[in-house]
Amino acid sequence: MNRTRVVVIGAGIVGAACARELALAGFDVLVLDRGRPAGGTTSHGEGNLLVSDKGPGAELALAQLSARLWPRLVAEIAEDDPRAAAATEFDPKGxxxxxxxxxxxxxxxxxxxxxxxxxxxxxxxxxxxxxxxxxxxxxxxxxxxxxxEDAQVQPAGAALALLGSALRHGARLRTGAEVTGARVRDGRITGVRVAGEVVEADVVVNAAGPWSGPVSARLGAPIAVxxxxxxxxxxxxxxxxxxxxxxxxxxxxxxxxxxxxxxxxxxxxxxxxxxxxxxxxxxxxxxxxxxxxxxxxxxxxxxxxxxxxxxxxxxxxxxxxxxxxVDDHLPVLGEDPRLAGLWHATGHEGAGIGLSVGTALLLRELLTGATPSMPVAEFTVDRPAVLA
The missing domain is CATH 3.30.9.10 (D-Amino Acid Oxidase, subunit A, domain 2)
Structure with missing residues (x-):
């Protein structure tokens, strides 16, 4: 089993989806959130799973990937926890x-x-x-x-269902844990600082949504989110x-x-x-x-x-x-070229609910060296809009 230690920063829907995907792949996953799960941006959206608002390009491809994944994931969650699956209120109404x-x-x-x-x-x-x-x-x-192909979920319910599934597969959660800095050795992040202690990690995933910019700055690798x-x-x-x-x-x-x-x-x-x-x-x-x-x-x-x-x-x-x-209206997904071991999964603006599950799959594929389900070159961290 892969026991790589992964710290996911953020227990919104993107962080929850990433935690679930990585836990299923055998990673040792710890989710940190300064508040409560789904308590930030996730609970303040409409729950849209849209392909209709995206023109041809990388974001549309990610939306199409996610649209294929959502019904499958809800069905998988239903096998373990029917009530959690029902709480997603997944509705492929178009x-x-x-x-x-x-x-x-x-x-x-x-x-x-x-x-x-x-x-x-x-x-x-x-x-x-x-x-x-x-x-x-x-x-x-x-x-x-x-x-x-347009659909809808109840965003907080969907996030909690994904997170609950991650926890059932071995992930752990710490709430009230604000990340204040990083421990870095030889150009690689080896842990994050939380309330006077260092939480060790082989990989850190910045999935803090709108707060990804400030979080990335605290970690020493600022991104323009x-x-x-x-x-x-x-x-x-x-x-x-x-x-x-x-x-x-x-x-x-x-x-x-x-x-x-x-x-x-x-x-x-x-x-x-x-x-x-x-x-x-x-x-x-x-x-x-x-x-x-x-x-x-x-x-x-x-x-x-x-x-x-x-x-x-x-x-x-x-x-x-x-x-x-992000100024170029594209998500940020991948390893930070300035700090090995730091990955970002953010920048989805109002599309994060829908794109969360596709983002999580791509993150897992990239981390494990598998061929990504779609091209990810346009999402890289080292593009001008992100490192501006």
Whole structure:
């Protein structure tokens, strides 16, 4: 058995997925988190597992890999712990992207065609199709594309299910353990410092999400991962009003922008419990966690234009979270060239829930010397956007 000691920093969904994959491969895994599992970014997202918002390239390939893995992993977890698998609320309900202007329609159709050539399943919907699929959706739709491969999970439930599976396969967890530094010998990391002690490690995986930048700096190998904030509104239960994940075509542009200013678009979906999640916003404000009414108002206004029935919805709560942002909008995955033994698995921004399981598989393959399931050259740590 491989008894390489691996310390995974971060018990969010990416760290949990990595811990599970490495524990299954026989590594001696310890997960450290300064708070509680799934207590940071993971619990402040919508649980999207999307291929629809990514153009052809490495990130789309990772999304496609992850989309193939998710149902298999949920089934594997169900064999050991049916309740944990059920708590993931895995729902392969598909997504629908709509445009409400002629210019938006042209852009959406062209984007979908490019995705189709990359292997994404797309279905152009007529006005009648849209009305049948989403009766409450505005009729002012100029184009609509259905993505059958889009899915959703309850993010905290999914993270805890992955982490629980990792623990059942030998991984260990320490909470309330903030990493403050590294022990380095001959250019290799040999441990991390936690509350006055050194936790020994042969390999350290930085999976701290938006905090990966500060954590990497403490370890002596800083990477340019910064927080980008998003907010979500949650209605009281409205069963049947929204049947798919539905968003306007502006969402793809908001995801890809490098602007630090506020970007909003309509992203609407329901949960198993019937509540409706309404997003989305993106802005760079550091780690300022203030909930701003003007941001929530902008999100709500766009959502109501998409689903007029939401005008009478009762908002139960609102929450916001930080996403790990990299200037070139690609994840960071691989060993740090400046410090042997330090690996990064971060930088997924708002796609980390969906991409977590593919990221974990690639990490395991890279660590064990296996051929990666897809090319990873675009995710390397030594690219300009990461070491800037």
């Amino acid at each position: 997504g629908i992207v709509v445009a409400t202007t002629e210019a938006g329609a042209d852009a959406l159709v062209a984007f979908a065609e490019a995705q189709r050539t990359a292997g994404v399943r797309t279905e152009r919907l007529s006005a009648a199709d849209v009305a049948a699929a989403e009766p409450a959706l505005t009729r002012e739709v100029t184009a609509a594309v259905r993505y059958p 910064r927080p980008r904030r998003g907010e979500v509104l949650v209605t009281t239960p409205m069963p049947g009003v929204v049947r798919h994940k539905v968003y306007d075509a502006d969402y793809v542009g908001a995801v890809g922008t490098g602007s630090g200013e506020l970007q909003t678009s309509a992203v609407v979906e329901s949960t198993w419990g019937g509540t409706v999640l309404i997003g989305s916003s993106r802005r760079r404000v550091g780690f300022d966690d203030t909930i701003r009414p003007d941001v929530l108002g902008a999100i709500a206004a766009k959502a109501v234009r998409l689903f007029p029935a939401l005008a009478d919805a009762a908002v139960m709560r609102a929450y916001g979270g930080f996403r790990p942002y």
